[in-house]
Amino acid sequence: MLLYRTRIFNFPVSFSLGTFIKHFERASLKLTATTRTATTKSSIVNATHFETLNPLQKQQVQLYVDALLDWNQKMNLTAVRDANDVMDRHIEDSLAIIPPIQSSYISNCGSSIEKLNLVDVGSGAGLPGLILAIACPDWELTLLESLNKRCVFLEHVVSLIGLSNVKVMRGRAEDVGQNLEFREVFDVAVARAVAEMRILAEYCLPLVRVGGLFVAAKGHSPENFKLFEQAKKAISLMGASLLQTCYVNSHSPYGQRTAIVCLKDGPTPRKYPRDPGTPAKSPL
Secondary structure (H helix, E strand, C coil), rough: EEEECCCCCCCCCCCCCCHHHEEEEEECCHHHEECCCCCCEECCCCCCCHHHHHHHHHHHHHHHHHHHHHHHHCCCCCCCCHHHHHHHHHHHHHHHHHHHHHHHHHHHHHCCCCEEEEECCCCCCCCCCCHHHCCCCCCEEEEECHHHHHHHHHHHHHHCCCCEEEEEEEECCCHHCCCCCCCEEEEEEEEEECCCHHHHHHHHHHHHEEEEEEEEEEECCHHHHHHHHHHHHHHHHCEEEEEEEEEEECCCCHHHHHHHEECCCCCCCCCCCCCHHHHHCCCC
Protein backbone atom coordinates (compact mmCIF):
# COMPACT_ATOMS: atom_id res chain seq x y z
CA MET A 1 0.00 0.00 0.00
CA LEU A 2 1.24 3.43 -0.90
CA LEU A 3 0.25 6.45 1.11
CA TYR A 4 1.13 9.90 -0.19
CA ARG A 5 0.77 12.70 2.31
CA THR A 6 1.33 16.41 2.08
CA ARG A 7 1.56 18.67 5.09
CA ILE A 8 1.98 22.45 4.77
CA PHE A 9 2.49 24.60 7.84
CA ASN A 10 3.86 28.05 8.58
CA PHE A 11 4.83 28.33 12.22
CA PRO A 12 7.20 31.00 13.54
CA VAL A 13 10.38 29.70 15.07
CA SER A 14 12.06 31.59 17.91
CA PHE A 15 14.42 29.31 19.76
CA SER A 16 18.01 30.06 20.84
CA LEU A 17 20.88 28.11 19.35
CA GLY A 18 22.58 27.40 22.68
CA THR A 19 25.74 25.47 22.27
CA PHE A 20 25.08 24.51 18.65
CA ILE A 21 26.92 27.49 17.14
CA LYS A 22 30.25 26.99 18.85
CA HIS A 23 30.22 23.33 17.92
CA PHE A 24 30.55 24.24 14.25
CA GLU A 25 33.65 26.41 14.34
CA ARG A 26 35.58 23.63 12.73
CA ALA A 27 35.24 21.83 9.43
CA SER A 28 36.52 21.76 5.91
CA LEU A 29 35.30 20.32 2.69
CA LYS A 30 37.32 19.12 -0.23
CA LEU A 31 35.63 18.13 -3.45
CA THR A 32 37.40 15.64 -5.68
CA ALA A 33 35.58 14.86 -8.87
CA THR A 34 36.28 11.78 -10.96
CA THR A 35 34.41 12.08 -14.25
CA ARG A 36 33.82 9.50 -16.94
CA THR A 37 36.21 11.23 -19.36
CA ALA A 38 38.80 12.81 -17.11
CA THR A 39 39.80 13.29 -13.50
CA THR A 40 39.65 16.80 -12.09
CA LYS A 41 40.31 18.07 -8.60
CA SER A 42 39.04 21.21 -6.96
CA SER A 43 39.00 22.39 -3.37
CA ILE A 44 36.23 24.37 -1.75
CA VAL A 45 37.45 26.98 0.72
CA ASN A 46 37.33 25.93 4.35
CA ALA A 47 33.85 26.52 5.70
CA THR A 48 31.42 24.94 8.10
CA HIS A 49 28.23 24.06 6.30
CA PHE A 50 26.09 24.93 9.29
CA GLU A 51 27.57 28.43 9.40
CA THR A 52 26.29 29.11 5.87
CA LEU A 53 22.67 28.85 7.07
CA ASN A 54 20.67 31.92 8.03
CA PRO A 55 19.41 32.37 11.63
CA LEU A 56 15.97 30.90 10.91
CA GLN A 57 17.49 27.85 9.23
CA LYS A 58 19.81 27.30 12.18
CA GLN A 59 16.85 27.45 14.54
CA GLN A 60 14.98 24.98 12.37
CA VAL A 61 17.93 22.59 12.50
CA GLN A 62 17.95 22.84 16.29
CA LEU A 63 14.24 22.11 16.42
CA TYR A 64 14.85 19.04 14.29
CA VAL A 65 17.70 17.81 16.50
CA ASP A 66 15.64 18.32 19.66
CA ALA A 67 12.68 16.43 18.16
CA LEU A 68 14.93 13.63 16.91
CA LEU A 69 16.48 13.03 20.33
CA ASP A 70 13.09 13.27 22.04
CA TRP A 71 11.36 10.79 19.74
CA ASN A 72 14.43 8.55 19.74
CA GLN A 73 13.59 7.66 23.33
CA LYS A 74 10.36 6.07 22.08
CA MET A 75 11.48 4.55 18.78
CA ASN A 76 14.72 3.62 17.05
CA LEU A 77 15.51 6.57 14.78
CA THR A 78 19.26 6.83 15.30
CA ALA A 79 22.00 5.16 17.31
CA VAL A 80 23.35 8.62 18.18
CA ARG A 81 22.16 9.92 21.56
CA ASP A 82 24.06 13.17 21.98
CA ALA A 83 23.12 16.49 20.34
CA ASN A 84 26.70 17.34 19.41
CA ASP A 85 27.16 13.92 17.80
CA VAL A 86 23.92 14.41 15.85
CA MET A 87 25.32 17.65 14.50
CA ASP A 88 28.65 16.00 13.61
CA ARG A 89 27.38 12.74 12.19
CA HIS A 90 24.05 13.68 10.68
CA ILE A 91 23.59 17.41 10.10
CA GLU A 92 27.04 18.18 8.68
CA ASP A 93 27.00 15.03 6.56
CA SER A 94 23.62 15.99 5.12
CA LEU A 95 24.62 19.57 4.40
CA ALA A 96 27.89 18.41 2.84
CA ILE A 97 26.17 16.81 -0.16
CA ILE A 98 24.59 20.11 -1.25
CA PRO A 99 27.72 21.44 -3.06
CA PRO A 100 28.15 18.20 -5.06
CA ILE A 101 24.47 18.26 -6.03
CA GLN A 102 24.66 21.90 -7.08
CA SER A 103 27.90 21.67 -9.05
CA SER A 104 27.00 18.37 -10.72
CA TYR A 105 23.53 19.56 -11.68
CA ILE A 106 24.71 22.85 -13.17
CA SER A 107 27.51 21.13 -15.11
CA ASN A 108 25.47 18.23 -16.48
CA CYS A 109 21.73 18.70 -16.06
CA GLY A 110 20.63 22.31 -16.35
CA SER A 111 21.60 25.94 -15.95
CA SER A 112 19.60 26.50 -12.76
CA ILE A 113 19.50 24.74 -9.40
CA GLU A 114 16.34 26.52 -8.30
CA LYS A 115 13.05 24.66 -7.97
CA LEU A 116 14.67 21.22 -8.04
CA ASN A 117 12.43 18.25 -7.34
CA LEU A 118 14.24 15.75 -5.09
CA VAL A 119 13.35 12.41 -3.50
CA ASP A 120 15.08 11.08 -0.39
CA VAL A 121 14.86 7.30 -0.67
CA GLY A 122 14.71 5.42 2.63
CA SER A 123 14.53 8.72 4.47
CA GLY A 124 14.34 7.15 7.92
CA ALA A 125 14.70 10.01 10.39
CA GLY A 126 14.68 12.54 7.53
CA LEU A 127 18.38 12.45 6.69
CA PRO A 128 19.42 14.00 4.46
CA GLY A 129 16.06 15.09 3.03
CA LEU A 130 14.75 17.26 5.85
CA ILE A 131 18.07 19.02 6.23
CA LEU A 132 18.21 19.70 2.48
CA ALA A 133 14.70 21.13 2.67
CA ILE A 134 15.78 23.50 5.45
CA ALA A 135 18.97 24.61 3.71
CA CYS A 136 17.42 24.91 0.23
CA PRO A 137 13.84 26.19 0.65
CA ASP A 138 13.42 26.55 -3.15
CA TRP A 139 13.81 22.78 -3.55
CA GLU A 140 10.84 20.41 -3.30
CA LEU A 141 11.62 17.34 -1.19
CA THR A 142 9.74 14.05 -1.11
CA LEU A 143 10.70 11.84 1.83
CA LEU A 144 10.13 8.20 0.86
CA GLU A 145 9.95 5.86 3.86
CA SER A 146 8.42 2.40 4.18
CA LEU A 147 7.80 2.33 7.96
CA ASN A 148 4.67 4.06 9.18
CA LYS A 149 6.08 5.03 12.58
CA ARG A 150 8.95 6.88 10.93
CA CYS A 151 6.50 8.62 8.60
CA VAL A 152 4.59 9.81 11.68
CA PHE A 153 7.82 11.28 13.05
CA LEU A 154 8.63 12.95 9.74
CA GLU A 155 5.18 14.53 9.50
CA HIS A 156 5.52 15.74 13.10
CA VAL A 157 8.84 17.43 12.33
CA VAL A 158 7.56 18.98 9.10
CA SER A 159 4.67 20.45 11.09
CA LEU A 160 6.87 21.55 13.99
CA ILE A 161 9.41 23.32 11.80
CA GLY A 162 6.88 24.72 9.35
CA LEU A 163 8.33 23.34 6.11
CA SER A 164 6.07 23.96 3.12
CA ASN A 165 8.43 22.27 0.63
CA VAL A 166 8.31 18.73 2.04
CA LYS A 167 6.02 15.78 1.30
CA VAL A 168 6.10 12.52 3.24
CA MET A 169 5.36 9.36 1.27
CA ARG A 170 4.94 5.91 2.82
CA GLY A 171 5.92 3.09 0.51
CA ARG A 172 8.69 0.82 -0.71
CA ALA A 173 11.07 2.09 -3.35
CA GLU A 174 10.39 -0.98 -5.50
CA ASP A 175 6.66 -0.18 -5.62
CA VAL A 176 7.03 3.57 -6.04
CA GLY A 177 9.56 3.08 -8.83
CA GLN A 178 6.99 1.13 -10.83
CA ASN A 179 4.26 3.73 -10.23
CA LEU A 180 4.00 5.95 -13.32
CA GLU A 181 3.05 8.93 -11.15
CA PHE A 182 6.52 8.92 -9.62
CA ARG A 183 8.69 6.95 -12.05
CA GLU A 184 11.38 9.07 -13.72
CA VAL A 185 9.94 12.39 -12.50
CA PHE A 186 12.54 13.58 -9.98
CA ASP A 187 15.50 15.80 -10.85
CA VAL A 188 17.62 14.25 -8.10
CA ALA A 189 17.37 11.16 -5.89
CA VAL A 190 19.43 11.04 -2.70
CA ALA A 191 20.03 8.25 -0.22
CA ARG A 192 22.10 7.95 2.94
CA ALA A 193 22.92 4.85 4.98
CA VAL A 194 20.23 2.75 3.29
CA ALA A 195 22.00 -0.08 1.46
CA GLU A 196 25.05 -0.88 -0.65
CA MET A 197 25.37 0.76 -4.06
CA ARG A 198 24.08 -2.11 -6.22
CA ILE A 199 20.84 -2.14 -4.24
CA LEU A 200 20.61 1.65 -4.04
CA ALA A 201 20.96 1.96 -7.79
CA GLU A 202 17.85 -0.17 -8.32
CA TYR A 203 15.95 1.66 -5.57
CA CYS A 204 16.77 5.18 -6.71
CA LEU A 205 17.54 5.45 -10.40
CA PRO A 206 14.07 4.39 -11.66
CA LEU A 207 12.72 7.48 -9.87
CA VAL A 208 15.16 9.89 -11.58
CA ARG A 209 14.25 11.61 -14.85
CA VAL A 210 16.53 11.16 -17.83
CA GLY A 211 19.20 13.81 -17.44
CA GLY A 212 18.86 13.89 -13.66
CA LEU A 213 21.15 12.79 -10.82
CA PHE A 214 21.38 10.08 -8.19
CA VAL A 215 23.57 11.00 -5.20
CA ALA A 216 24.50 8.39 -2.58
CA ALA A 217 26.10 9.56 0.68
CA LYS A 218 28.58 6.97 1.91
CA GLY A 219 31.49 6.47 4.26
CA HIS A 220 35.12 6.36 3.18
CA SER A 221 36.17 2.80 4.00
CA PRO A 222 38.13 0.71 1.45
CA GLU A 223 35.23 -1.75 1.40
CA ASN A 224 32.95 0.98 0.11
CA PHE A 225 35.24 1.63 -2.86
CA LYS A 226 35.22 -2.07 -3.71
CA LEU A 227 31.42 -1.99 -3.67
CA PHE A 228 31.39 1.14 -5.84
CA GLU A 229 33.26 -0.76 -8.54
CA GLN A 230 30.89 -3.69 -8.25
CA ALA A 231 27.91 -1.35 -8.62
CA LYS A 232 28.88 -0.05 -12.07
CA LYS A 233 26.95 -2.86 -13.79
CA ALA A 234 23.80 -2.14 -11.78
CA ILE A 235 24.10 1.59 -12.44
CA SER A 236 24.45 0.92 -16.16
CA LEU A 237 21.45 -1.43 -16.19
CA MET A 238 19.36 1.40 -14.72
CA GLY A 239 20.31 3.64 -17.63
CA ALA A 240 22.92 5.68 -15.75
CA SER A 241 26.66 6.11 -15.41
CA LEU A 242 29.04 7.09 -12.62
CA LEU A 243 29.65 10.82 -12.93
CA GLN A 244 31.88 11.76 -10.02
CA THR A 245 33.01 10.91 -6.52
CA CYS A 246 33.03 13.71 -3.95
CA TYR A 247 35.12 13.44 -0.80
CA VAL A 248 33.96 15.42 2.21
CA ASN A 249 36.59 16.09 4.86
CA SER A 250 35.49 16.87 8.38
CA HIS A 251 37.36 17.58 11.62
CA SER A 252 34.82 15.47 13.48
CA PRO A 253 35.96 12.07 14.84
CA TYR A 254 34.15 10.28 12.03
CA GLY A 255 36.58 11.14 9.27
CA GLN A 256 36.13 11.53 5.57
CA ARG A 257 32.79 10.91 3.88
CA THR A 258 31.99 10.14 0.26
CA ALA A 259 29.20 11.18 -2.10
CA ILE A 260 28.77 9.09 -5.25
CA VAL A 261 27.06 11.01 -8.08
CA CYS A 262 25.45 9.21 -11.02
CA LEU A 263 23.97 10.75 -14.17
CA LYS A 264 20.78 9.28 -15.66
CA ASP A 265 21.70 8.93 -19.35
CA GLY A 266 18.62 7.06 -20.57
CA PRO A 267 15.34 5.52 -19.41
CA THR A 268 15.35 2.63 -16.95
CA PRO A 269 14.02 -0.62 -18.45
CA ARG A 270 10.45 -1.32 -17.28
CA LYS A 271 11.46 -4.53 -15.51
CA TYR A 272 13.32 -2.45 -12.92
CA PRO A 273 12.95 -2.08 -10.03
CA ARG A 274 12.15 -5.73 -9.41
CA ASP A 275 9.60 -6.99 -6.87
CA PRO A 276 9.89 -5.78 -3.26
CA GLY A 277 12.74 -7.50 -1.47
CA THR A 278 14.40 -8.84 -4.63
CA PRO A 279 17.03 -6.09 -5.04
CA ALA A 280 18.30 -6.70 -1.50
CA LYS A 281 18.23 -10.50 -1.80
CA SER A 282 19.77 -10.64 -5.29
CA PRO A 283 21.76 -7.47 -6.07
CA LEU A 284 22.48 -6.93 -9.75
